[in-house]
Amino acid sequence: MAEAQYIAVIAHGTGWTEDYIRWHLPLARGRAYVHAFRLMEGEAMMWPDRRLSETGRWWERVRHRFN
Amino acid sequence: MNTPPIPAATTPLNLGTDQPIPKRGKHVHRDAVPTKDLELAQQERDTAFEAEHTWPIWNAALKTWEPVVLHGYSSGREALFYKLRAADGSLPLSRTLEQLTTFLSDAIRILWLCSHDPQDWRALRGDLALFLEAIEAWGDVNVPRSKHVEAVNLALQIYNEAGINQAVPEPSDKEHASGN
Numbered sequence: 001m002a003e004a005q006y007i008a009v010i011a012h013g014t015g016w017t018e019d020y021i022r023w024h025l026p027l028a029r030g031r032a033y034v035h036a037f038r039l040m041e042g043e044a045m046m047w048p049d050r051r052l053s054e055t056g057r058w059w060e061r062v063r064h065r066f067n
Numbered sequence: 068m069n070t071p072p073i074p075a076a077t078t079p080l081n082l083g084t085d086q087p088i089p090k091r092g093k094h095v096h097r098d099a100v101p102t103k104d105l106e107l108a109q110q111e112r113d114t115a116f117e118a119e120h121t122w123p124i125w126n127a128a129l130k131t132w133e134p135v136v137l138h139g140y141s142s143g144r145e146a147l148f149y150k151l152r153a154a155d156g157s158l159p160l161s162r163t164l165e166q167l168t169t170f171l172s173d174a175i176r177i178l179w180l181c182s183h184d185p186q187d188w189r190a191l192r193g194d195l196a197l198f199l200e201a202i203e204a205w206g207d208v209n210v211p212r213s214k215h216v217e218a219v220n221l222a223l224q225i226y227n228e229a230g231i232n233q234a235v236p237e238p239s240d241k242e243h244a245s246g247n
Contacts, residue, residue: 023185026229027141027230027232028115028139028232
């Protein structure tokens with residue numbers, strides 16, 4: 001379960017409570033922490049951002065043309 | 068004791084053409100990304116990390132709009148948002164995101180969730196139909212027609228900010244056999 005994994009990673013890295021992570025920590029911050037924890041564990045990460053890949057940028061151009 | 072003579076080095080050892088080929092891992096292609104795109108993406112991630120939003124709430128006693136700082140769109144609120152969508156039989160988000168008008172009810176749900184505390188919906192969680200009615204009633208008062216576009220834009224911003232810092236593991240040549 002994605003939310004359980006998210007909470008477990010942050011709780012393990014920070015010691016914050018489940019209640020705080022679930023209801024008070026914005027996802028924009030929490031997901032940045034998950035990214036940082038994974039990098040610290042040596043995992044290679046990437047951004048799934050269309051603008052940051054050639055295929056993605058091509059897809060965006062096509063989308064704009066048809067919009 | 069006589070040591071055996073060491074053979075003189077003559078021709079280099081011939082290993083033939085079948086040289087061992089170094090084992091290659093799965094090649095990860097890294098695209099060349101324009102610097103401006105990289106900087107813009109980083110800036111957006113930083114902005115999302117620091118983001119704080121407000122929404123005007125109608126104060127019936129004082130008969131005035133009061134700006135309220137919204138709670139962060141947290142994992143629990145996101146889970147609840149999807150649960151409410153499912154209970155309402157909403158179209159897939161990819162469809163409602165196509166037009167501002169179709170996203171309005173999603174926008175009101177996001178604003179409701181971010182302007183309330185968990186204790187506010189504790190009694191409603193067991194009855195999702197009642198929960199949806201409460202949100203709709205709140206929307207009628209706090210998201211009037213004149214604020215529809217503003218509400219949709221803010222909710223979209225909150226929704227997009229939540230996903231912008233979500234990185235994924237890079238493809239790897241290591242096989243994970245755990246199945247998880």
